[in-house]
Amino acid sequence: MRKAALVAIAFLGLTACGTTQPASPGPSSAPPPSSDVPASSYPSAPGSSVPGTPSSVTYPSAPYSSAPYSSAPYPSAPASSTPVPPAPSSPTPQPAPPPPPVTVEGTPCDITEGACIRLSTDESWLISGGKVEYGPVPITSGRPGYETPTGYFPVLYKVKDEWSRPYNAPMPYSTYFTDYGIAFHEGSLTDPSHGCIHLSMEAAITYFENLQVGEQVQVVA
Numbered sequence: 001m002r003k004a005a006l007v008a009i010a011f012l013g014l015t016a017c018g019t020t021q022p023a024s025p026g027p028s029s030a031p032p033p034s035s036d037v038p039a040s041s042y043p044s045a046p047g048s049s050v051p052g053t054p055s056s057v058t059y060p061s062a063p064y065s066s067a068p069y070s071s072a073p074y075p076s077a078p079a080s081s082t083p084v085p086p087a088p089s090s091p092t093p094q095p096a097p098p099p100p101p102v103t104v105e106g107t108p109c110d111i112t113e114g115a116c117i118r119l120s121t122d123e124s125w126l127i128s129g130g131k132v133e134y135g136p137v138p139i140t141s142g143r144p145g146y147e148t149p150t151g152y153f154p155v156l157y158k159v160k161d162e163w164s165r166p167y168n169a170p171m172p173y174s175t176y177f178t179d180y181g182i183a184f185h186e187g188s189l190t191d192p193s194h195g196c197i198h199l200s201m202e203a204a205i206t207y208f209e210n211l212q213v214g215e216q217v218q219v220v221a
Contacts, residue, residue, distance in 0.1 A: 106132050114155070114216035115177075115184070115207065117141075117197060119148060124184075124197065126210055134210070137203040143192035153177040153217045158208055167194060172201070173208040177217040184208075 101110035104127050109116035112130040117123075117139065125135035141148040155177050162174035162185065171185040184207045187198030199207060211217075 104130060104132060106136075108220045109218040111152070111216045111218045114218065115211060117148075117217070117219045119150070119219065119221055124199070124203075126207065128210075134206055137199060138189055140187070140189055140192050140198040142195040146192075146194040148182065148193075148195050148197065148219060149178070150219045150221055153182075153219070155211050155213050155215045155217060157213060158211075160208065171196070173204040175208050175211050184211075 103110050104112075104116070104125075107116045107125050107127065108118050109125070109127065111127060114127060116125045116127055116135075119141050122139050122141070123136040124139045125137075126133045155175060156179065157176050159174045159176070160172070162171035162183075163169075164171050166181075171183065171187070174183040174185040176183040182195050182197075184197045184199055184204060186201045186204035187193060187196065189198060189200060191198075
């Protein structure tokens with residue numbers, strides 16, 4: 001009797017409200033799956049030893065560039081635009097100018113050993129040790145076109161009884177001081193010469209005896 005009553009109640013539940021839908025099932029005690037995708041659908045990392053997973057999976061990579069390597073230097077930081085003043089340099093010391101030559105007292109010459117001649121006053125001196133040893137004595141010098149040269153000259157050689165071949169005239173006690181025939185010798189003190197220095201006989205002898213080869217003859221205008 002009880003079993004028949006339960007069947008009748010179940011039938012009424014199926015046909016209530018004119019529907020044929022079954023009643024909602026009660027809550028299930030089984031837990032839902034953790035994901036809708038099977039675990040075996042995920043690719044494993046390369047080299048994975050998990051069974052049942054693919055062993056080779058293709059991963060996307062960046063394309064290789066064939067552009068040539070640039071050798072241009074890396075850009076450097078811009079230099080400072082503030083100019084750096086150069087370090088001050090000390091001036092180069094200049095050598096002191098040489099002192100002016102000291103002339104022998106009473107003469108226009110600065111030699112210490114030899115003979116001095118001043119053409120403008122027709123005078124000559126013998127100098128020894130920086131002092132006048134003999135003179136002044138009167139002279140005559142070269143005429144126009146045959147002027148006696150000025151400057152410093154060495155005594156070259158001496159000839160006691162010299163004779164001038166170009167002018168066919170005696171030149172006693174000649175003391176030469178150029179290599180082109182200019183000498184002290186005895187000669188006229190009124191007539192100019194062809195470049196030589198005329199002296200009196202006494203002065204010519206004194207010059208001949210005292211001037212030595214290698215000593216200087218200084219001629220000033």
